[in-house]
Amino acid sequence: MTDRTMPTVRLGETGPETSVQGLGCMGMSFGYGPADTDQSRAALERAFGLGVTLYDTADAYGAGDNERFLAPFFKAHRDEVVIATKFALTIPPDDPSKRIIRNDAPYIRQAIEDSLKRLDVDVIDLYYMHRRDVNVPIEETVGVMADLVREGKVKHLGLSEVTADELRTAHAVHPIAAVQSEWSLFSRDIETQVVPAARELGVGLVPYSPLGRGFLTGAFTDAAKELTDGDFRRSQPRFTGDNATANAALLEPVRRVAEAHGATLGQVALAWVHQRAAAYGLAVVPIPGTRKAERVTENAGAAHLVLTEEELALLEPIAGQVAGDRYADMTFTSAGREQ
Numbered sequence: 502m503t504d505r506t507m508p509t510v511r512l513g514e515t516g517p518e519t520s521v522q523g524l525g526c527m528g529m530s531f532g533y534g535p536a537d538t539d540q541s542r543a544a545l546e547r548a549f550g551l552g553v554t555l556y557d558t559a560d561a562y563g564a565g566d567n568e569r570f571l572a573p574f575f576k577a578h579r580d581e582v583v584i585a586t587k588f589a590l591t592i593p594p595d596d597p598s599k600r601i602i603r604n605d606a607p608y609i610r611q612a613i614e615d616s617l618k619r620l621d622v623d624v625i626d627l628y629y630m631h632r633r634d635v636n637v638p639i640e641e642t643v644g645v646m647a648d649l650v651r652e653g654k655v656k657h658l659g660l661s662e663v664t665a666d667e668l669r670t671a672h673a674v675h676p677i678a679a680v681q682s683e684w685s686l687f688s689r690d691i692e693t694q695v696v697p698a699a700r701e702l703g704v705g706l707v708p709y710s711p712l713g714r715g716f717l718t719g720a721f722t723d724a725a726k727e728l729t730d731g732d733f734r735r736s737q738p739r740f741t742g743d744n745a746t747a748n749a750a751l752l753e754p755v756r757r758v759a760e761a762h763g764a765t766l767g768q769v770a771l772a773w774v775h776q777r778a779a780a781y782g783l784a785v786v787p788i789p790g791t792r793k794a795e796r797v798t799e800n801a802g803a804a805h806l807v808l809t810e811e812e813l814a815l816l817e818p819i820a821g822q823v824a825g826d827r828y829a830d831m832t833f834t835s836a837g838r839e840q
């Protein structure tokens with residue numbers, strides 16, 4: 502497929518120019534049950550063919566496996582893709598519920614070398630701090646990240662799940678191109694403080710899990726029963742117990758809007774993120790994750806879907822009705838530290 506029609510945007514005032522929608526690659530190696538590598542490779546090539554240029558990974562996804570898996574794809578298209586990866590988080594393979602977070606200089610120094618090696622590249626286009634270790638001043642962490650830019654190992658800096666104050670402090674040390682945080686019809690906590698701060702500073706937004714980790718596509722009626730063993734979502738509050746069925750019932754307005762456009766629920770969810778960001782005057786590049794080529798095409802179609810004001814109003818109350826937090830431990834999120 503060579504129809505490279507996806508529009509582009511500058512991700513933050515100092516950031517890279519990328520397609521208006523990226524591809525989340527995490528599920529290809531980690532988190533959402535078994536993945537078929539041939540299918541994932543086809544999804545990557547489909548995205549590239551459609552003009553998707555931003556590809557999101559992290560050293561934590563499968564303890565380096567995701568970066569290694571993506572390396573041949575990046576090599577084949579190096580000059581035409583924006584490679585985004587992250588440091589700070591270790592998820593022990595023998596205990597996937599555990600999180601070890603490091604933001605200190607020796608850790609970052611080692612992490613960048615390991616990521617460059619696994620990705621088999623000389624430079625990473627967008628390097629994020631994945632999670633915040635509150636024991637390390639953010640000035641110190643971003644200071645080291647800025648050194649990586651000066652050394653030519655990294656082109657642009659990003660931060661994931663930071664608070665507005667953390668973003669402001671970091672941005673004063675070195676321009677931050679993008680904040681990556683969860684943002685969707687189900688998760689809107691960042692609109693209170695983080696989004697206005699990003700707007701004020703000229704920082705771009707990369708919404709992760711824009712499909713509510715699949716929920717917003719209508720894939721689940723009783724997620725607690727439908728998710729397979731080894732799927733990380735089984736431990737997430739929104740996918741468990743009564744919350745799972747209560748949240749499935751919230752999709753009715755999404756379904757109505759989708760029907761009106763002959764679109765899918767997922768396309769409505771993605772179009773909503775684009776329009777919500779536009780309302781704030783923010784550069785935005787959501788990174789829906791999928792391992793399936795046909796879903797890449799479907800998701801890319803959302804870049805051309807425009808919802809009416811009435812439809813946006815119909816979707817407005819959903820986030821306030823969602824049952825369960827977006828993580829079991831919210832201290833690792835911006836909202837958890839802002840409360």
Ligand SMILES: NC(=O)c1ccc[n+]([C@@H]2O[C@H](COP(=O)([O-])OP(=O)(O)OC[C@H]3O[C@@H](n4cnc5c(N)ncnc54)[C@H](OP(=O)(O)O)[C@@H]3O)[C@@H](O)[C@H]2O)c1
Nearest residue numbers: 525526527709710711712713714715718789790791792796
């Ligand atoms: N910074 C962070 O802390 C953080 C946290 C989480 C994720 N991320 C990044 O954000 C990316 C996206 O987030 P996410 O994967 O958690 O959630 P998501 O994009 O909201 O949803 C992904 C889920 O939706 C399914 N899906 C995708 N397109 C679909 C479609 N058109 N129809 C039906 N189902 C569809 C996928 O299944 P299939 O794969 O089977 O299609 C997968 O189960 C990740 O890949 C990762 O790179 C970052």
